[in-house]
């Protein structure tokens with residue numbers, strides 16, 4: 231059992247290094263398995279639990295994978311791919327397992343999915359993925375607990391996503407990349423991570439156009455090469471560290487953070503009183519005035535990222551006045567509210583909206599992370615609270631943030647990670 235212990239009160243000051251993006255590296259590991267020859271090298275890999283699970287899963291399906299933690303580098307040789315089974319005990323522990331399906335289909339003719347994990351955020355359907363594979367010519371058997379996808383070769387088609395699914399777009403691009411003929415994906419996701427994956431696939435030899443327009447065309451090719459690629463910075467990690475400065479009234483330099491990727495998150499934080507200054511590849515963030523309340527409506531990119539909805543809820547607790555937060559992507563992403571209320575917050579949730587009445591002083595206590603982002607939001611609450619906040623289950627935080635305690639400590643925060651038997 232991993233727990234985080236946070237003692238609040240220190241304004242954060244100093245320099246933090248922003249990790250590589252979780253939601254880019256996972257599809258890239260899936261993409262690396264498409265190459266039948268050679269070794270793929272991924273750099274700026276975040277050392278997080280989801281990457282460790284992806285490495286285990288890639289090894290289980292037969293790839294040779296080395297994770298060089300100190301160098302933040304993954305080396306993947308997928309020439310030995312041998313098993314189409316994504317076993318439940320690994321695949322259920324992270325969402326990225328779903329991104330292995332296109333490679334197994336192309337390389338082995340089938341994928342047997344015993345489970346898919348990820349944050350518990352309400353319904354997380356995969357119908358666009360399976361409908362897409364079927365439109366490309368695959369046979370999909372959806373059993374009660376196991377899904378079997380088979381194909382003797384995919385053929386291009388026009389696909390339409392009802393909503394621009396992030397992993398759905400990545401999976402259908404990968405499925406089309408080695409298919410026969412042309413595939414068009416309408417209403418495709420625009421997230422920067424999707425564009426980074428397209429950049430890697432293009433370097434591998436895929437023919438993809440229209441990335442970032444919502445209308446993607448893929449011309450199938452015969453084979454893809456192993457390449458070297460540097461994972462983009464994690465805009466969610468950057469957003470969290472910016473908010474850590476915001477909740478403590480601190481001043482931090484974020485190395486590698488890309489202000490453009492923060493998009494509307496930046497504008498919302500500015501409205502709250504946070505200042506940003508872009509110094510090339512280093513982003514300066516500070517907050518030296520009272521926080522103002524905010525309205526946030528989450529949306530697909532370039533809207534406000536749902537993954538930063540929980541962290542900004544913590545910031546809103548410290549703002550003078552009522553903030554309004556409306557969640558549009560997931561139907562179960564407010565488990566954080568009752569945990570923050572235990573710490574003294576005043577948050578009322580009605581269906582997919584929350585009203586946060588601030589400013590309420592927060593007091594440390596034992597709280598529970600229900601998912602990755604509610605976990606990191608509780609760390610932020612702990613930084614601003616009086617006394618000690620103890621957050622379990624820390625594994626969920628470790629799924630997406632690398633060396634969190636060390637990076638927070640470098641900014642003067644009192645954050646410790648502990649492992650205990652229970």
Ligand SMILES: CC(=O)N[C@H]1[C@@H](OP(=O)(O)OP(=O)(O)OC[C@H]2O[C@@H](n3ccc(=O)[nH]c3=O)[C@H](O)[C@@H]2O)O[C@H](CO)[C@@H](O)[C@@H]1O
Pocket residue numbers: 253256325326353354355356357358359393394395396397398530536537559560561
């Ligand atoms: C590993 C990864 O990249 N995870 C990210 C990805 O998750 P993920 O790719 O799972 O999220 P999606 O964009 O697919 O899902 C968004 C919404 O669309 C619905 N939907 C999705 C697919 C589908 O086939 N049918 C369907 O109805 C889902 O139920 C959900 O309500 O995007 C989410 C939304 O930005 C982020 O919170 C996650 O961090």
Ligand SMILES: C=C(OP(=O)(O)O)C(=O)O
Pocket residue numbers: 324325326347348349350537602603630
């Ligand atoms: C929802 C998230 O991740 P996943 O899709 O991997 O569960 C997240 O990163 O907040």
